[in-house]
Amino acid sequence: MIEDAGSGRDPGEFLSGDVVHVARGLLGCRLITSFDGMTTEVVLDEVEAYGGVDDPASHAYRGRTKRNESMFREPGTLYVYRSYGVHWCANVVTGPEGDPSAVLLRGGVPIVGVEAMEHRRGRTDHLTDGPGKLCSALGITGEHDGTSIIDGPVRLVDGALPFGATIDVEPRVGITKATERTWRFVARSADGSSLTGI
DNA sequence: CACCTGATTGCCT
DNA sequence: GGCAATCAGGTGA
Numbered sequence: 001m002i003e004d005a006g007s008g009r010d011p012g013e014f015l016s017g018d019v020v021h022v023a024r025g026l027l028g029c030r031l032i033t034s035f036d037g038m039t040t041e042v043v044l045d046e047v048e049a050y051g052g053v054d055d056p057a058s059h060a061y062r063g064r065t066k067r068n069e070s071m072f073r074e075p076g077t078l079y080v081y082r083s084y085g086v087h088w089c090a091n092v093v094t095g096p097e098g099d100p101s102a103v104l105l106r107g108g109v110p111i112v113g114v115e116a117m118e119h120r121r122g123r124t125d126h127l128t129d130g131p132g133k134l135c136s137a138l139g140i141t142g143e144h145d146g147t148s149i150i151d152g153p154v155r156l157v158d159g160a161l162p163f164g165a166t167i168d169v170e171p172r173v174g175i176t177k178a179t180e181r182t183w184r185f186v187a188r189s190a191d192g193s194s195l196t197g198i
Numbered sequence: 199c200a201c202c203t204g205a206t207t208g209c210c211t
Numbered sequence: 212g213g214c215a216a217t218c219a220g221g222t223g224a
Contacts, residue, residue, distance in 0.1 A: 048205070050205075057205070058205090059205075059220095062220095062221075065220070065221085066219095066220085067219075067220065068220095081205085081219095082217095082218070082219070083204075083205065083206055083207095084203095084204060084205095084206050084207080084216080084217070084218080085204090085216075085217035085218030085219070086206070086207075086216065086217055086218080087206055087207070089205060089206085091205085104205055106205085123208095126207095126208095130206070130207070131205070131206075132206050132207060133206090133207075136207095172205070173205075173206095174204080174205050174206070175204090175205060176203095176204085
């Protein structure tokens with residue numbers, strides 16, 4: 001499956017609307033953190049869409065709770081939760097406000113602050129290829145839950161996949177409900193070329 | 199209040 | 212490929 005990711009969009013604009021559409025658009029965008037004296041940045045290459053009350057696999061399916069509170073906020077809000085009691089996972093809320101939907105950020109390609117990521121991860125391989133690893137490498141934790149990805153400590157910057165890149169569409173992983181929904185999107189470069197365009 | 203399960207990862211065999 | 216780690220939300224008594 002081949003399609004463009006678009007670019008030059010207004011954050012408030014491309015983060016709103018159908019969560020599946022937003023999820024696709026997030027591929028190629030850059031996720032940046034700058035704190036603790038370290039700046040780290042990745043190009044997103046794997047995401048999953050999660051709906052609200054109509055999506056059994058979504059945290060928002062059973063209504064508003066203390067944990068999923070930020071999922072009910074405005075588009076562009078960061079929703080961070082603890083997974084398996086051990087890891088942190090980050091989502092970008094796509095709203096609209098009061099109508100929860102979010103995109104789980106599952107993986108990226110490191111482009112800035114690789115040394116910092118290696119330090120935080122305690123290893124030099126598999127730095128950001130998984131939702132928990134991505135948060136670990138970028139230093140994202142529960143304290144960032146509810147912050148804005150437009151002007152908060154964790155920022156999303158619009159970007160596009162390089163020409164010729166493809167988007168694989170697959171079922172979401174690690175869930176047991178609504179597994180038939182192919183709401184997982186993975187960006188792949190044309191032929192071994194860089195996904196970052198760098 | 200006790201029990202179960204999970205949008206995962208990393209280490210062990 | 213198997214499995215432990217580790218804890219909060221959700222469920223049911």
